[in-house]
Structures are given as C-alpha cells and as structure tokens.
Amino acid sequence: MLTYTIRRLVLAVPTLLFISLVIFLLLELAPGDPMANVPLTVPPDVKEKMRIALGLGEPTHIRFGKWLWQFFVVEPMVLSDHILGTTLAEGQQRVLSWQFRSPVMDVIVQRMPQTLWVVGMSYVVGILIALPIGIYSAYRQYSVFDQVGTFITMVGYSVPPFFSGVLVIVIFSVHLGWLPSIYDTTLRVTSWDTFVMQFKQMIMPVMVLALQTTAQISRYMRASMLDNLGQDYVRTARAKGLGETTVVMVHVLRNSMIPVITVIALGVPQIFGGAIITEQIFKVNGLGQLLITAIQANDLPMVQTVTFMLAVLIVAFNIIADLLYAVLDPRIRYD
C-alpha cells in the first residue's frame, strides 16, 4: 500500500508536466486573441504593438519555459516570502495575467473565499442531502419516498442552472424581495448581522448548485446500494441475527461506497474550478467566472495557471480515491 502510494505520487510528477504541456499547446492552437475585447476603434497596428508588449512575439517553447519557471520556481518563492518573510523572489517576474497585468496568483487567492463559501458549501450540502436520499431510496425501492425522490432529483438534474437560477431570483428577489440577487464579495462576516447577510446571499446559489450535486450522487448511491442489498453476504449477515441498521449502515453502505467515492472525488476539483453559470447568474465572481472571462479574453497565462492547478487537484483526488477503494474493500490490491 505504502509503496503503491509512493509510486503513484512519483508518477504524478511527469504526468502533470505532460498535462501542463498539453494544456499549453491546446491553448496555443485554440483560436482567439487577447485583443478581441479591445474596441474596433483601436487600429490594427496598435493592437499588434499591444500583443508584442504582452510577450506574444516570442516563440511557443520559450513562453512555455518561462511559464514553467515562473510557476514552479518564482511563485513558490513568493509564497515563501509571504509566509517566512524571506526575499527570494525580489526582482523575479511572476506569472502575469494579460487582462489585469497583475500576478495571476494574487487574483486566484482573492477569488478563493467566495468560491469556497458558495461552491464548496453547495458541494457539502449536496452530498449531505444525497447520501441519506440514496440510501433510503434503495432500501425502500419503489416506495413513495423512492418515487418522489427519483422524480425530484431527475427533474432537478434536467433543469440547467441557467434556468433554475433565474427562476429563484425572480421568485425570491423580484417578487418576494427576501434575498439579494447580487452577491457582495466585499462583505466581511464580523458580526451577527453580517453573518445573516452572508447567509442570505448564499442561500440561492448554494441551493441551485446543490440540486445538481444531489441528483448525481444520490442516483449513484441508490444504484450501488441496490446492487449490494441483493448480495449473498447481506442474507448471511441477516441470518446471523445482526440488526437491520448494522447490516444496512455498516456492511452494505461500506461496500456501496466505491462508485460514490469516485464521483465525489471527481467533483472536488470542480469546486475549485467554480461554477461558471451559477456564478454568473448570482454575480458571485469566483474562480469559475475568473476562468471563463480569462478564456473569453484569451488571457493565456491565467487560463494555463488555473487549469493546471485544477489538473493537480484532479490527479491528487484520483489518487486519494484509489487509496480509499483499498480501504473500503481490502480485497482490492494494487501491488
């Protein structure tokens, strides 16, 4: 197990380097121009000068090398300077965004709070609702609860957030006037009142997003539980006189968790990728909005950095999931 873990971690390094190269080449190849948002009144020769000022005149491999150096050497030095008070990064050029002309990392850090509050919270809420629904739906298959649960989750999944988000805004902000339709990212929770405000502005985006998570995870939970409830070992356990709760919640649940863990592990990196449409509808302006505006503005350093950080999380969480399989089902061996 330990050797497997170490092997996977070591292997992750070349994998990630390769992924970063593929992402870079993909972005190079993709059509688009950082000058696309500049008004047409700006003449082409001026735009060309602006492109050169961004460093676009240099060949691809040099720009990739620069990015690698800046991301893997300069940025950690900046972090060390920040935490330990060293001065390693002085005079070094950091990864600069083409839109903001400011370090990419600073903006990413700035976007973290609202992303974690809204997207992260919705994921936690979604899982917490999904698991009991999935378990009980499977245990009482085709009961009223199961049917209603199935209906609601499937409709919830079919209705995209670009519609459900607007719908809740129209109901709760426009007609009832209970909740704000625009998320205030400058709000700092310092007192009970600000906490209430934060809570109020979070409810709608969190619920709209949680609906999607709930639908997905509860379906997998239910299907997996159904598979396991029919297994021989369940009958054996019952025959041994184990309590129903123990049978279902310990034995069956544990064995049913494998696909669910996979889905959850696939979803965690997406939290940091943000929720593009929901963020846009509620003006949360988290990492999702950052990434999509960067893509639209063809801000390659920003897109490259954000997607690469997501790639790191994806690889990491897939390793975690693989390790958890072995914990849940000791028969699974990798060595």
Next chain:
Amino acid sequence: MTDPAMPPPRSQWSEIWGQFKRHRGALIGGILFLLIIAIVFLGPLIWTLDATYIDIRARNQGPTWAHPFGTDQLGRDTLARMMAGGQTSIAVGLTAMALALALGGFMGVIAGYFRRLDGPLMRLTDLFLSLPLLPLLLVMVMLFRETLSATFGPETGIFFLIVVAIGATSWMPTARIVRADVLALKEREFVLAARSIGTTNFGMITRHILPNILSPIMVSATLGIANAIITESALSFLGLGFPPDFPTWGRLLNDATQYLQDYPERVFWPGLAISLTVLSVNYLGDGLRDALDPRTRIRGR
C-alpha cells in the same frame, strides 16, 4: 410480490424481456419515451408549420388555436419548434450519451480488468479531465468543421462534430466509476471461481463483469442524456453548434429564460420536454437493470 411458481425454462433474452415488461416503471418509462419520439418525429407530418417561418405580426402570442403552444419573439410557432428541436436534441442526446458510455465503459473495464493497462489508461483519463473544455471545443471546430461539412454536408457534419465533441469530453467519469467497480468485482469469489475453471478474459468480461456493473452504467446513461441535451445548447453559443435559427430544446430553454417573467409558458415547454425525456430514460434504465440482474430475476419481482 408476484406468484412464486417457477415458470417453464426459457431462453435468457425472453426471460429478461418478460421481466422487463412486468416492471411498472420500465413500462411507463418505455411508453413515455416512445410517445415523445413519436410526437417529435411524426408530429411534423400533422402539424406542418415550418419551425423557422417568421410571422412577425403574430409574435409573443400565448396559446391560441393557430399556435397551441404560442409563438416566440419573432412569431415562430413554438409547437413546430419544439418538435423540430426535439428531433435534434433527442438524436444528439442519445448518440452522444451512447458514445460517452461506450468509450467510458470500455476504458473503465479494460483499465480495471487488466492491471498492466490500468496506469496508462487512468493517466489518460486524468489528462482528459484536466483539459479546459472551451478551448478544446474551439480547437475541434477550427480543425474539423469545414472538412466535416464538406464530407457529410453542413447539417450531418455538424451533427457528427457535436456528438463527438460531447462524447469525447464526457466519458471520463463513467470510465473511473466502471473501473472502480471492476477492481472490486475482480476479487469476488464468483470471478475467482470462473477463472479457476478456465474462462477466457473475453468470456469473463462479457458474462461476469459487464452484467454486474450495469447499474452505475445506467445511472451514467440517464445523467448523460440530460447533460448532452444541455451541452448542445451551450455549444451553439460558441458557434460550434447548429446554425442559429435551428431550434433545439436546450436553445429554446435558453432563449426563453430571458422572457421568464413576461411569458413563463415559453420556458415551460422545453423544460418539460427535457425533464420528461430524462425521466423516461431513467425509468427505462431502472427496469433494464432490474431485468438484467439475475438476483432480482430469482426473487421474481
């Protein structure tokens, strides 16, 4: 639940069919699905209004006899657009879902079953999970749109492009889920037993592994259809999809969202259609899973 009398021995497939047609959910789901397909594909024979015809004087109408579902902001008939849109959306949804399932299922089974391939295939999955979707799609359009249009004609070409674009970017979760299940299955007693009597790898996968990983695949299928229908509408905003006057359910829903307060019925129809399609496929999948599960068959549900 039904009588426990043993039926006479029958072939496996007829037994599965027998099981399936007694499954209430599956039956309802199946009928509903066929109904939707019939309306969408045969409906235009009866309701012959052109989905792209603009009758500007009749714009923004509520339901009338001339336009039972009303008209949109340019006076196009919503019923006709729903039917025309359904053809595309269902075709795209089913094919893209099938492609993603086939790809993901194949990758997952192979990776889970053959230890040697596990590493490379899963790293490939990691790579695909990491690629930014939008630039990837833009590159696909740039490289393939003109060639495909030239080979298959504009509409079929774009259809292929969309299906491949959605399929190629959504198989990864299925692959990982299937692989995880296969990893666990592989160590079960019945698989070990089958191996000890010399079952080939191919036989093992088709006879023992595949039937047992059907439930997560069915869930992926249902979620996949909903995803594909919605993704298609997102693609058309990138200029990657069908021509802008070509209706699809996702696009109709998106266009109507702007008019949510003024003409709520306009969002209702596409929303309902997508939900019903997904629900019917979901129930179908449930029925199929139950019918194919040997244990439920023994229990005689």
Next chain:
Amino acid sequence: MAVREILFAVAFATSFAPATWAKRGADGHVNVIYWQAPSILNPYLSGGTKELEAASLVLEPLGRFNAQGNMVPYLATDIPTVENGGVSADLKSITWRIKPGLVWSDGTPFTAHDAKFTADYCMHPEGGCAQLAKYEGVILVEVIDDLTVKVNFEDSTPNPYGPFMGGQAPILQAAQFANCLGAKAPECTDANFHPIGTGPFKVDEFRPNDVISFSANPNYRDPAKPAFASMTFKGGGDATAAGRAVLETGEFDYAWNLQLAPDVLANMAKAGKGVPVSSFGSLVERIEINLTDPSPNLPEGERATAKHPHPILSDMRVRKALSMAIDRELLVEIGYGQAGRPTCNLVPAPAIYASNNTECLLQDVDGARALLDQAGWIDSNGDGIREKDGRKLSLLFQTSTNAVRQDFQALIKQWWRDIGVETELRNISASVFFGGDPGSPDTFQKFYADVEMYANNFDGTDPQSYLAQYTCDKAPRPETQWQGENINRYCNPDYDALIKELTRTAGLDKRGDIARKLNDMLTRDSYVIIPLVDRGRVSARSNTLGGVKLNMWDSELWNAADWYRIK
C-alpha cells in the same frame, strides 16, 4: 476602517466646505453595476469600454465631449481653437492652458508635466499603449510652464483633439507612473489598479473583474461635489440581471448598457423602481458585403483575397437588392426599441457629417426582385431560389453570438428568401469573431463568409480615421496576417483620393462635405456596406439617482461628479 475613513472624509468635508446647497458626501452611498467587469483601471493598458469608463471616475482628460458631442473644458481653462489662438494657424500645434490650483487626490499639485508624462507614457515604443492612435502624428509635447502644455504634430492636423481629449486619453500622475514606462508598464500593478486622479472619486479597493470600491476625492476641485461619499462599482453577470437589479429589485442605482429586447426592458421598467435612459452616438449596426470570393475550394492564401472577386456580390444590383429587401423599422422595433433608429448611413452623427441618405428606409421587396431579375438571377427550377449560370443565389451570413443579432439573422434570412436568396446562418463566439487570430477561419477580418453583421463607431466626433478604414491598402490579406480594417476589401482610387483630401482639409463645413461624400460612396452609391440601425445605448438609473446625463461621445460616467440622491 474604510467606513471610518469615509466618516472622517465626510466630517472633514462638512466642516470646511463653504455653505452651499449641497455638501460633498452628503448623499451617502451609490451602487453601480456593469455586467462586464473592469479588469484594470489604467485605460492605456486595456482600451476596453468597461475599463475606460470605470477609470473615468478617477482619471480626467483636459477636455471632454458632452452629451451633445460638443467639446467642454475639464482640467483646461478652455478648448483651444484657431480662433482663440490655442491651435496654430498651420494646424501643426495645439496649446492647452490648465486651470490653476488643481491638485491630485493625494494633495500634490497637477501640472503640465503630468500631461507631458502621459503622452510619453503612451508613446513609449515598448509600452503597448492601447490609445496610441490618440497620439498619432505627435512629434513633441512641450511644457511651456507649469500650467501650459503644447503638442506639436508632424503634419498639419485638422483635428488636433486626439491627445488629452476625451475618456480615451486622460492624464496620469507623473509621480505615480514614473517607473512604469515601456516594458515596465504591466509590472506596476498597484498603480494600474489604484491610479491617483483628479476626478470626483478615488479608488479604495480594486478587485479585478469583480468589484471596485470608490470614495469621494477629498481634493476634488468643486468642494460641493461629489454628492456621494462612496461608490460600489460591481461587475459581472449579464445585461438582464443588471437591468433587474436596478429596475426591479432596486438593489443598484445605475446599470450600464442594457442590451435587452425592448419588450423585456419595458416590462422591467413597469416595476417602477427605475427608468431606462438612452442616448445616441456614432455606433452603426451594419451588414458588410464581401467583395472577394470566400469559397473553401480556393487554395488557402487566395481565398477571400482581391485575387478572386466575389462571383455573386461583385454585382452592385445584387447588393442593392439585398439592402432593399430589409425592413429597418422592424429591426429596430424587435431589437433595440428606444435605443435604435433605422439608418442608411455609415456615419449617422454628428449632424455636420451625416448624409441625408434616406432612400433605404422603405422596404421595397418588389423593387429588389426586379433588380435581381435585371441582374440575370432567375428562379428557373421553381424551388424559390434564384440561379444564374448554374450557380444558386446562396449566401453564408455570419455574425457574433448575441441574442439580438441572431434574431436579426433569422429575420433577414426570411426577407432574403422572399426575394429568392438562400441564406445559411452562422454565429461565432465574440471572442473568436472579433479576435485577430490569423489561424482561425472565423474572424471577422478573414471574412470566410459572404456577408457579415457587426457594429462599429468612432472615438470622439471626427470620422476621418473611421472613413479612412476603407482605403485599398487596409484590406485584410495573408500578407498582413489578416489584419486590417477594410473588412469588405473595397478598393476605389477615387475614394482613396478623397480620403487624402480630407486629411488636408480644415474648416468644419468643407470636412463635412467630404465626409458625407465618402459615406455615400460606401453606402448609397455602391452598397458595399448596408447600414441597418443607428444604435444608441440604454442604461438604467433608479428613481432616486439624479443628475444622470447619458453620453455616447465620451465615458458614460463622465458627469458622475454631478450625480446626487433625489429625496
């Protein structure tokens, strides 16, 4: 912290301000929403409208264009002209006189050195300045004394109001940007995010692409202004949501550029929390006709170049018929409402430059059909589509992704079908369409389609450089990496000659005559451009926000100093 500062600023202002009817900061807080978020506050590094307008709250030019398009002095004592001696008789220099006693928001004096520095900053060869065109032809900026700055041009320049005039060319503080010249410009993050200005507000916090917090500039030249002590400038979302936040929920006071269907906007306004305001400038939505053959069968490098004239659209009768089939009134009604007017002109305003060209306003389907018959396009096989020499009259019509444009496409497709023209529609994501990526087949410059629709306008009130876009040498082609502004590859020596004449002509009346003639050459006389709608802009203000004067000739927030709360 911020609150305390504001309170202090308010207390300070109230205790020292002269007793006028209004006091600085007396009206509290104002909320503004832009559905596109500003990414930087230095307009010289971005060029985008959203950045420019956000920055205009802080940075000011020497003079601005007012809502009518007239020049008004801001930091200057008056607008220099030939009559008042500010512009030299040979039109080779302009001398600006700065108001005495001006200070930056940090309390340091504003001098002519700041203006000179700004020009140097933008004209630095490595800076990548977005507003370089504003300083075109400038050879030297001289500081005469602390309050006088003189701009020298290489040639005589009939329109010397590029530098230091309008929202595109505000003055930066020399002290703050001294170390940010040239290649160092992007490294000055702090200065680019928190520029020190002379405007009514100063930046407290800038979050790129998200939100900006402003507070009243304690050193603003009018001690009674601005009426608001602080401003939140939120960005992001979409136009519908921005309109809703002002008109329906009342959470915000001002929403920018509400590009919404007219009936949606009208219904929002019914909620009674705010009103839409609109204004017109020079923005024209038009269809550009490709005069070269974009057929995919041609080899790359020859496709859509002057080598191969367009097989259908080289005939003016076809182009004219396409224009005649369009009902512009209806387009306005469907797409823009009070923010649009049908137009036949490329230059719709100012009045002196606008041609009296109105014949296209009346849709004439029969006339269009007759014209196509005359041109030899006949529907011989009865499928409703005309043919000639075995070629179908079939066009590819592309534009950027945008709800209104897609509605226009559908409508125009139907009208063209009525006259026997088949149209294939295509929409392309704006970031690709308006980008200049020479590798992409979908950019508007490359124009791998027969006709395309978009909107364009000109900065300020002089259309010279705008009209000069259609000279032969500006056609995008492989040799120029597909860069160039002459989108339809129009090439007419008479036109080029007339443009030359315009650049040499002074005197508004004579310039107006030439500009109108140029406009007509592109529209009425050749139909290479089919103007559709003179697009204004609709923004919305809440019922309690006073002093808003929407301005399309300069930054929309040009008079934020005069905004106040209606009580």
